[in-house]
Each structure stands twice: as structure tokens, then as C-alpha cells.
Amino acid sequence: MAHILIIPKRIVTVDKQSRILKNYCVEIQDDKIKSIGKISKKTIKTFKGEVIHAEDLTLIPGFVQTHVHLCQTLFRGMADDLELLDWLQLKIFPYENAHDKKSLAASVKLGINELTLSGTTTILDMGTLRHQEVIFDELISSGIRAFAGKCMIDMNDLFPMFKSNTHDELKESYLLSKAFHNEANGRIKYGFAPRFALSASAKLMTEARDMMKDIPGSIFHTHSSENTHEVKAVRKKFKMNNIEYFNSLNLLDKNSVLAHCICVDKNEINLLKKKQVRVAHCPSSNLKLGSGFAPIPLYLKKGISVSLGADGAPCNNNLSIFNEMRLASLIQKPKYSPTAMDSETVFRLATIEGAKALHLENEIGSIEVGKKADIVLINLDGTAQSVYDEDENVYSRLVYSASGNDVKYVMIDGKWIVKSGKSKIYDQKEIMSEAKIELKKLLSRV
Ligand code: GUN
Ligand code: FE
Numbered sequence: 001m002a003h004i005l006i007i008p009k010r011i012v013t014v015d016k017q018s019r020i021l022k023n024y025c026v027e028i029q030d031d032k033i034k035s036i037g038k039i040s041k042k043t044i045k046t047f048k049g050e051v052i053h054a055e056d057l058t059l060i061p062g063f064v065q066t067h068v069h070l071c072q073t074l075f076r077g078m079a080d081d082l083e084l085l086d087w088l089q090l091k092i093f094p095y096e097n098a099h100d101k102k103s104l105a106a107s108v109k110l111g112i113n114e115l116t117l118s119g120t121t122t123i124l125d126m127g128t129l130r131h132q133e134v135i136f137d138e139l140i141s142s143g144i145r146a147f148a149g150k151c152m153i154d155m156n157d158l159f160p161m162f163k164s165n166t167h168d169e170l171k172e173s174y175l176l177s178k179a180f181h182n183e184a185n186g187r188i189k190y191g192f193a194p195r196f197a198l199s200a201s202a203k204l205m206t207e208a209r210d211m212m213k214d215i216p217g218s219i220f221h222t223h224s225s226e227n228t229h230e231v232k233a234v235r236k237k238f239k240m241n242n243i244e245y246f247n248s249l250n251l252l253d254k255n256s257v258l259a260h261c262i263c264v265d266k267n268e269i270n271l272l273k274k275k276q277v278r279v280a281h282c283p284s285s286n287l288k289l290g291s292g293f294a295p296i297p298l299y300l301k302k303g304i305s306v307s308l309g310a311d312g313a314p315c316n317n318n319l320s321i322f323n324e325m326r327l328a329s330l331i332q333k334p335k336y337s338p339t340a341m342d343s344e345t346v347f348r349l350a351t352i353e354g355a356k357a358l359h360l361e362n363e364i365g366s367i368e369v370g371k372k373a374d375i376v377l378i379n380l381d382g383t384a385q386s387v388y389d390e391d392e393n394v395y396s397r398l399v400y401s402a403s404g405n406d407v408k409y410v411m412i413d414g415k416w417i418v419k420s421g422k423s424k425i426y427d428q429k430e431i432m433s434e435a436k437i438e439l440k441k442l443l444s445r446v
Contacts, residue, residue: 010022025037063376068124084230093156111319113423149218191220196223220256222256227290231263252277273303276305278358280309283331284310288317296341307350307356325350
């Protein structure tokens with residue numbers, strides 16, 4: 001197994017003291033960070049294993065995205081300039097409904113390739129209605145760390161063809177969770193994923209929650225309170241606001257990840273806090289679909305868990321965490337003040353807070369001895385970079401100026417996924433041409 005010594009310019013640890021270390025190297029043994037020590041010529045000379053001279057790169061924790069849709073990557077640029085419910089009804093549900101195993105695999109590969117090349121090492125994926133095992137197979141073989149689960153839909157007024165029945169949805173989810181939870185050295189975990197209040201019945205959601213008792217460490221992942229039309233429809237159907245409705249079904253606790261949480265009232269915010277719900281904030285998606293601004297500074301002030309996600313490619317249209325970090329900061333400043341969402345706070349949301357949201361904070365999210373070797377080496381001296389003292393403004397560089405292209409090395413679970421800016425798992429040309437062929441075939445099935 002791996003025995004690797006990395007010699008970076010500096011380490012942004014994201015540990016409890018937010019230490020930034022200079023003249024330190026990191027030793028990786030198998031899947032873990034074995035030691036972090038002062039660089040000495042002797043250590044380097046006598047090291048028996050791979051030595052990575054990254055003296056021009058900054059070592060940071062791998063990024064965590066707590067809301068993505070790998071199955072949608074194929075549909076990038078095909079659903080622009082629409083609001084959520086039209087976007088789902090006219091484009092996304094018909095497209096997802098037309099997936100077969102091959103088109104799904106092609107989509108997932110594109111997504112994982114883009115995510116890993118831009119430094120994301122852990123994701124929470126929403127899955128899709130059919131062929132979920134294809135997503136798991138690809139997650140396992142790619143090397144990425146993931147929570148994922150079959151997207152459950154047992155009612156669908158927007159696109160009635162795109163659903164199954166409650167019993168089969170639950171049974172299939174259960175079998176998938178039994179088959180894949182904790183697979184691949186624990187790298188893969190199960191996230192039960194009813195799509196949203198309008199497409200998953202109360203019975204489906206509550207019974208899925210009950211199943212989680214049988215799958216310790218699994219989580220519950222859905223969308224909530226994303227736009228005004230959606231929350232209006234939820235109110236009409238259930239006579240309650242979305243988060244109040246979820247609470248009435250006992251769906252909310254520290255194992256629940258809710259994407260968006262934009263259109264919420266005071267009582268719902270209090271519920272998020274009281275129930276320790278994890279909010280997955282997706283600023284690009286929220287802007288592009290015109291959904292709105294989630295009150296993230298307020299959530300953080302209250303101590304509500306917030307982490308970041310790119311959502312799907314057709315509502316973004318990019319999966320790089322760097323766009324999400326930058327926007328998560330910038331969009332709040334006009335309302336809350338330029339001092340809100342400073343770069344260090346936002347960098348923590350994209351790393352350790354994402355890990356905490358998924359209860360993986362003892363394994364990932366920071367560079368500390370004993371943690372999993374999920375690491376990124378990034379160039380913070382690119383063409384769009386500050387020339388001011390890097391030690392003084394490393395978070396500024398990371399959040400406001402860096403991009404996915406600056407990521408040069410990515411390791412997950414002790415395995416190199418990206419080296420010298422090139423993917424070790426996918427051939428870009430090959431997966432792009434496969435995706436083009438599969439998309440053409442998929443469109444003939446729509
Ligand atoms: N709500 C239900 N499904 C979806 C989806 O695929 N994307 C987003 N952004 N919101 C949703
Ligand atoms: Fe989503």
C-alpha cells in the first residue's frame with residue numbers, strides 16, 4: 001500500500017486552531033495521514049516510498065460537497081434560464097426518465113471527473129430513479145468518497161411517467177443500502193434520498209427514515225424550501241410550510257441533510273436549529289434558477305450546520321467548489337455587510353463543516369494525524385492571483401481568486417486521483433466522446 005511523503009509550501013490544516021503550517025511535510029501511510037512533521041533533509045533522503053516535491057503548492061483538505069446530482073451532468077447547457085418547477089417539468093424529469101445504464105454511467109463519469117479535478121473528494125449525491133447500482137459501481141471504481149442513494153419518487157404531478165410505487169421504492173432502497181453502505185473500505189455510504197416533498201409521499205419518507213435504524217451511519221437527503229412556487233404548492237397540499245411538514249413527519253434530526261432552505265420562516269429556522277438539521281447551500285444553483293438567497297449568515301449565527309454543494313450541472317453549470325465558495329461569500333455581502341461570510345469561514349464550510357454535516361469529521365475535512373488521506377495540492381500563484389504576502393491572505397486566495405484549474409494533485413483514501421493536473425482515473429477525451437454518443441441516444445428516447 002501507499003507510503004508517501006509530501007513536501008508542500010504550506011499546509012492549511014483547517015484544524016481546531018486553524019493552523020497554517022510552514023516547513024512541514026505530510027506522511028501518508030495506506031489510507032491515512034500518518035505524521036505531520038518538520039521538513040529535514042535527512043527525512044527526505046532516507047524516506048522509503050514516494051516523495052512528492054510540491055514546494056510551490058499549498059496542501060489543503062479535500063473539499064466536501066453535500067448536494068450534487070451526478071446523473072444530471074449529461075444535461076449541462078440543456079435546461080438554462082428556467083425556474084425550478086418548469087426546469088424539472090420541461091427538462092430534467094424527462095431527461096432523467098430517459099436514462100439507461102449506459103447514459104447514466106457516462107453522466108456519472110463526467111461528474112466525478114470534473115469534481116475530482118477541481119479538488120472535491122467527498123460528495124453527497126441524490127441519485128436517480130432507476131439503475132442506482134450503476135452510480136454505486138462508478139463511485140466505487142472511481143475512488144471518490146461518497147454518500148449516495150437511489151432517488152425515491154412515488155408521486156409526480158409534474159411528469160407522471162417519472163415515478164415508481166411506494167413499496168418498490170422502499171424495497172429497492174433497502175436492498176441498495178444493504179449492498180453498498182460501507183463498501184470500498186467504508187468510502188461509500190448510503191443516503192436515503194426522497195426527491196422532495198412534492199414527489200415523495202409521507203409514507204415513503206417516514207418508512208425510509210425507519211429503515212435508517214437498520215443502516216447505522218446512513219443519512220437522509222432531500223430538497224426543501226427552494227422557491228416560492230414550490231413552497232406554495234407544498235402549503236396547498238399539506239397545509240404547512242415545507243420544514244414544518246417534514247418536522248410533523250419526524251424526518252428532522254442531525255442525520256437529515258436538506259438542500260437549499262431558502263424560503264423559510266422564523267419557526268422553520270428555529271426547527272432547523274432545534275433538530276440539528278444540516279443545510280446544504282447551493283448558491284450557483286439558487287441564482288441560476290432564480291430561486292433566491294438562503295439566509296446563511298443567520299443560520300451560521302444560530303449555529304445551524306451549513307455546507308456547500310454545486311447541485312446538478314444543468315442548474316449551475318459547473319461543478320467546481322470554487323464557484324460555490326466565491327458566491328457563498330459574495331451574494332450575502334450586499335444584505336448582511338461586506339464583513340459577512342469572510343473567506344476563512346467559507347473555506348471551512350467547504351471542508352470541515354461538510355465533513356461534520358455527514359458525521360465524517362473524525363475522518364476527513366482537515367489535515368490532521370490519523371485522518372483519512374483526502375488531500376489537495378493547489379497552486380496559489382496563478383495568473384489571477386494576489387501578489388501580496390501569501391501567508392497573510394491564503395484564505396483570500398483560496399476563496400476569492402483560485403479556480404479548479406489551480407488544483408494540481410488530489411488524493412482520496414490514500415490513492416492518487418489527480419497528479420500534475422491530470423486525472424489518473426478518466427481519459428477526458430474518451431469520457432466526453434462516450435457521453436456525446438449516449439446523450440444522442442438518450443434524446444431519441446425522451
Ligand atoms: N428539487 C427537486 N428536484 C430537484 C433537482 O433536481 N434540482 C434542484 N435544484 N431542486 C430540485
Ligand atoms: Fe438538487
